[in-house]
Structures are given as C-alpha cells and as structure tokens.
Amino acid sequence: MPFDGAGSWAPVALSSDLPPGTVIPAWTPEGSIALWRSQSGRAAASSDRCPHRGMRLSHGFVRGEALSCIYHGWSYSPSGGCIRIPAHPDLVPPETIRVAVQRVEESDGILWVAVGQPAMQPPPLEELIPLRSLTVETDVAAIEDVAGAEIDANGLIRLPEFPWIALLLAPQEKHTLLHLMVDRDRSSADRVAASRTVESIRRAAEERQRESA
Missing domain, CATH: 2.102.10.10 (Rieske [2Fe-2S] iron-sulphur domain)
Known part of the structure; x- marks a missing residue:
C-alpha cells in the first residue's frame, strides 16, 4: 500500500x-x-x-x-x-x-x-484500466515469487514477461486481494489473455504456499 x-x-x-x-x-x-x-x-x-x-x-x-x-x-x-x-x-x-x-x-x-492520515492522494494509475479482482489465498511474497517481480511503492507488480499487465495488491488479514489491471491501449484479446495469466499466477502462488506450509 x-x-x-x-x-x-x-x-x-x-x-x-x-x-x-x-x-x-x-x-x-x-x-x-x-x-x-x-x-x-x-x-x-x-x-x-x-x-x-x-x-x-x-x-x-x-x-x-x-x-x-x-x-x-x-x-x-x-x-x-x-x-x-x-x-x-x-x-x-x-x-x-x-x-x-x-x-x-x-x-x-x-x-x-x-x-x-495519509498526506498525499492515492497514486495516479490513469495509464491503466482495471479488469477484475480476485482473492489469492497467499501472502504477497508468494505472488512476487511466482510473478518474478517485486511490488513497487504504489502497490503494483508489473509482470516481466507481459509488462502491460499490472497486479495491484492489497494484503488482507489471511490472504491477498489482487486487482488485475492492463495498459489502456490493449485489445480485447489481450485483456482475456491477462485474465488467464493472472489465474495461472493465482494457482501457482497458492500451490507454492501450500508446499512451504
């Protein structure tokens, strides 16, 4: 955050x-x-x-x-x-x-x-468009590990393989809320691909968390 x-x-x-x-x-x-x-x-x-x-x-x-x-x-x-x-x-x-x-x-x-009492406004994300939210039954570290990138100061992970996909993360009490976002200029096909990609990340992160438990 x-x-x-x-x-x-x-x-x-x-x-x-x-x-x-x-x-x-x-x-x-x-x-x-x-x-x-x-x-x-x-x-x-x-x-x-x-x-x-x-x-x-x-x-x-x-x-x-x-x-x-x-x-x-x-x-x-x-x-x-x-x-x-x-x-x-x-x-x-x-x-x-x-x-x-x-x-x-x-x-x-x-x-x-x-x-x-944050002194600043939320970070500007006008170059991105939100697609969907999903719950990932892991901590942020497991998502970073699978995504191959670390969360930045704005709470975003940019996927190295698909830099037009951004994951906006919000740690929760026992899981992580993930908002999938993509660059605004991406096509409908790209948006479908992004949704499939984030589902793969979710499954892999949850599997990794189970293995390490």
Missing part, C-alpha cells in the same frame, strides 16, 4: 464492483469495514459494526444517502452519525450515536480507503 509517513491507502475494491445503492464488506489494516455507495454515487467506508447490537453493517442496505443496519434499521450518514432510529421516528438521534468512518478516494476505477 502506498505509504507517505503519516498513513497509507488500501485499494479495497474496483469502482465497478460498487454500484449506487449497494454495500459490500471490505478490509483494511484497521479492520473490517462496510464499503457503500449512496444513491447519488458517493462512496463511503464505515466500521462494520452497528453500535446498537453489533450487527455487521455490510449485511445492511442503502436507502438514499444513508447506510441502514439490517437488524433494527438504524441509519447512518457518510460522516458516521446516526440519523434515524425507526422504532423512535420522532427522535433526533444524539450525536454520540455514530460509527467510525474512514476516508475514501475514488480514482482511475479504484476505490481507496485511508489507513491513518
């Missing part, structure tokens, strides 16, 4: 994986989050536990510009404050009822969540 001394950015998902009005689970080194997008298109990241009964907010739903818990419907704004308690419709929730939030930036088809 890009680190600037004050914090870092975790590439938690592709923009295309989070349509308006949806919520998905995600993870950063600060813990599990509910990553959601309001109906107007704003992306937000909230702690994945409702302060009422501890239900995962990533199991909830988005209504308008708020994220609601699936259990009792408590609703939270992108800034984390509780704005509605259905059992008490006339109550203005106190400001003390809130969920922790993390800063979200969206650029070049990637959703980045801040870890700490």
Whole structure:
C-alpha cells in the first residue's frame, strides 16, 4: 500500500464492483469495514459494526444517502452519525450515536480507503484500466515469487514477461486481494489473455504456499 509517513491507502475494491445503492464488506489494516455507495454515487467506508447490537453493517442496505443496519434499521450518514432510529421516528438521534468512518478516494476505477492520515492522494494509475479482482489465498511474497517481480511503492507488480499487465495488491488479514489491471491501449484479446495469466499466477502462488506450509 502506498505509504507517505503519516498513513497509507488500501485499494479495497474496483469502482465497478460498487454500484449506487449497494454495500459490500471490505478490509483494511484497521479492520473490517462496510464499503457503500449512496444513491447519488458517493462512496463511503464505515466500521462494520452497528453500535446498537453489533450487527455487521455490510449485511445492511442503502436507502438514499444513508447506510441502514439490517437488524433494527438504524441509519447512518457518510460522516458516521446516526440519523434515524425507526422504532423512535420522532427522535433526533444524539450525536454520540455514530460509527467510525474512514476516508475514501475514488480514482482511475479504484476505490481507496485511508489507513491513518495519509498526506498525499492515492497514486495516479490513469495509464491503466482495471479488469477484475480476485482473492489469492497467499501472502504477497508468494505472488512476487511466482510473478518474478517485486511490488513497487504504489502497490503494483508489473509482470516481466507481459509488462502491460499490472497486479495491484492489497494484503488482507489471511490472504491477498489482487486487482488485475492492463495498459489502456490493449485489445480485447489481450485483456482475456491477462485474465488467464493472472489465474495461472493465482494457482501457482497458492500451490507454492501450500508446499512451504
């Protein structure tokens, strides 16, 4: 993850994986989050536990510009404050009822969540286009070993054999989230080939991890 001394950015998902009005689970080194997008298109990241009964907010739903818990419907704004308690419709929730939030930036088809207080913006990746994300049941080192290259300061691995393929890696709690990206000028056939290549890398890395366990 890009680190600037004050914090870092975790590439938690592709923009295309989070349509308006949806919520998905995600993870950063600060813990599990509910990553959601309001109906107007704003992306937000909230702690994945409702302060009422501890239900995962990533199991909830988005209504308008708020994220609601699936259990009792408590609703939270992108800034984390509780704005509605259905059992008490006339109550203005106190400001003390809130969920922790993390800063979200969206650029070049990637959703980045801040870890700490990064002073810089996420790295520019405008020369690349994201294709898909996949979970690799290994650590980053195993992927580097199979790919034949090391991760750079932006979290990318460029494949020596296919330098137009880039792997954007996000270490998770027990695995690695891999976002496959290619140079924007590549053909449809190249994009299919890139997807096949990354599947081969995933299988080889997982096999290597099993052998070394």
